[in-house]
Amino acid sequence: MWSWLGYKNKDDNAKLGNKTKHNNDLGVKTGEDIIETDNIASNLNIDEKISSIISKNSYLDSDERKNIGGYIYQPEDSYDNIATYFNPKLNKVIIGHRGTSISKSPFRDLYSDFIIATGLDKTFDPRFNENKRRVMDIMDKYGNAEYQHTGHSLGGSHSKAYGKEFGHKSINFNTGAGLDYYIGKESRLTAECNKPNPPKYCNDAIDLGIEGDIISRYTGYGRKKKFRTKGLGLRQKHTIKNYLSFI
DSSP: OOGGGTTTOSOTTOOTTOEEEOHHHHTOOTTEEEEEOSOGGGGOOHHHHHHHHHHHHTTSOGGGOOOBTTBEEOGGGOBTTEEEEEETTTTEEEEEEOOOOTTTOHHHHHHHHHHHHHTOOGGGOHHHHHHHHHHHHHHHHHTTOEEEEEEETHHHHHHHHHHHHHTOEEEEESOOOOTHHHHSHHHHHHHHHTSSSOOTHHHHEEEEEETTOSTTSOOOSSEEEEEEOSSOOTTGGGOGGGGOTTO
């Protein structure tokens, strides 16, 4: 049933005929791969596929969020902008953080976007602080489980920040970024990752993006997978749907 997630394919890195060029081929930043493809979703491994669905589901109402493989949706631990999933077999929790939704929370989400774009500290953002407390409540409930965060755009930026703060992994899609990644705290965190023996957070964050997406053009520290594909306009390059054609 879940073969589309790749459970029957042990080679998660198979490119299915797509051409992959690495950083030494293209002169891009260390830790960043440029993947040329007509099918972005075919280049995702199992964890990235599951995370892309949870990121999408975080935009949905609670009664529309479905289970994904062995990951069971936890409505009692979820909110309007957080979708919590638990895999009892793996003892793993994935927390999906919703991106900007004009229909659900226009003023609050746009203020969060403003905080990110201008490079202000995320602690000035009430939504960020509120969700941080909720993440801590989830951690209290599930104890020694493995934790991972995921999100798209604004949600990806918050996912990455919580991952670093709590020492968790994060898989983020079209991560929202702003001036802070060039001149502020985020730029200093990135500088630490370019030194010998970099901190753990440098490899715990994975950012997936599409070349030409202005909002997620530069996302600082972490491992990068950037896709180069044809036929997408500026707005299309930023949507989470690009990662979901396998469904």
